[in-house]
Amino acid sequence: MNWFYIEGVLILAGINIIAVLGLSLLTGFTGLFSFGHAGFMAIGAYSAVYFGERMGLPFAVSVVAGGLVAGLVSLFIGRLTLKLKGDYFCIATLGFGEAIRLVLDNVQVFGGARGWPGIPLKVDLVTVTIFNIVGILFLMFLINSRHGRSMIAVREEELAAKVIGIDTYRYKVISLFISAVYAGIAGGLLGYYLTFLQPKLFGLQKSTEYTIMVIFGGIGSISGSVLAAFILTVLPEMLRSFAVWRFVIYGAAVIFIMIARPQGLMGGKEITLKGIAGILGIPGRNRKTARSGEV
């Protein structure tokens, strides 16, 4: 266990946290279920690396620009799919994510299915931490704003939200946009950390993994999402000695959580300074931002 390895795991955890934060806004706070987030990540990753390496933009600018490109694509996709209900939306996003992967497989400029090697390593723990802090703060302010509350209203009861004058469609679009930007930024960071991009990285498995992280952390909890992304990135690393069996355990654990603790780690609550001060370390007097769990 040298530091290089630990740092690597932490960086990956940080990147996952950013992607999960975005998905948390969409799934946890707006109640939309996406299986296409790996697609947004792929768009962000490839455009960030394109901006950075082919157009020579500075690292931070290209990563953010990559996120924005993913966001723009999400506006288009959102227009097409956000009017769909429940599972139709899920399957549509699933189709979108896979379509993006297959497009990238065939675009020879980006290396096609063989991938894009030789990207310089520009991501370290400090960069990821900065991106994380900005991401968490932005999401916190957003959730506690009027807009965030409107999104929660969409999740809780769409019809009622409409009745009191919330433009539910608009808030769904905004939520999808922001979460796609997060996914895109996470993708860009991943590209600059792995120094190699391949469409295969952004398959359905990745989207599923992030959705599981959001649910594991608890619907409607930012700190839950952060914790879950961290734990679920680090845990498989610690279970490495079990080799192939760890994913069997992982699958069983997901079912177990759904059955035994469906509200997830945090159950819609947040870790706050007040809560920590109140009962040292034990989440007891936490402020509730949203009613737990049920979407």
Add this chain to the structure above:
Amino acid sequence: MNQILQQLINGFSIGSVYALMAVGYSLVYSIMNFSNFAHGGVIMLGAYFGFFFITLFKMPFWVAFIGAGICSMLVAVLVERMAYKPLRARNAPFLYFMISAMGASMFIENFVIATIGPTFRTYPQIFPAEPFSLGGIYVGRLDMMMFLISAVSLIALVYFIECTKLGKAIQATAFNPRASALMGINTDSVILTVFGLGGFLAGIAGVLFGMKYTVYPQIGFITIKSFIAAVFGGLGSLPGAVIGSFILGIVETMVSGYIMSQYRDLISFSLLILILVFKPMGLMGKSVEDKA
């Protein structure tokens, strides 16, 4: 002209196997209102059961075929008991069912990787390779069998659902679970039946796919095709699922035949999004209002 007919026949044969998968998925959807992501795992296990029954136990093909279907049925029922029943008891929202299904699918796939290994395996040749000709069109024997087996299974399924008491109970539960439960229909046994039927069809679809291509732990990925087919037709509608499967099968073979096989999946996925844009409930889906 002949070539088009040829492709059409290939499309029908692939589409019929998609239909076997899509129907099972759609049945579960019509009763439980969630996407059963564990369906792919059952298909994959079916392919493996068939493979080992034939190679290891030297069973005759038809025994192995039915045996694989029955074993997959048991797996599907087991998944229902372990992963969904506790959630049903609690009236959990559909989201939890989906996550639980993803967990089950991950469990099954990786369990196979851990125990049997990730290698590709090929079925021994069961039907003679040389195709027979039908007025200038060549039809592979395996393709022919795929189509016939699927057609017979689908007809049997329709008979079961339309003409038996249990089938009527399934229809009633799909229409309104609460009211049918109040009328004395045992929802629990209906759900078990539906998973059993879906599992059986998934198992034999797995064997057919295993014979056509190869067997490997990720073969369950093919269910995505059945999701697409079911969405084409409208979720929860059985005729819709069958029609959607044939459309998908034909589009796929046409794209591979006339455009480029790399674009096959890409075009199916784009078609999925397009259909949803113009017909948000699929071709034959009932319009669902918000499920709260």
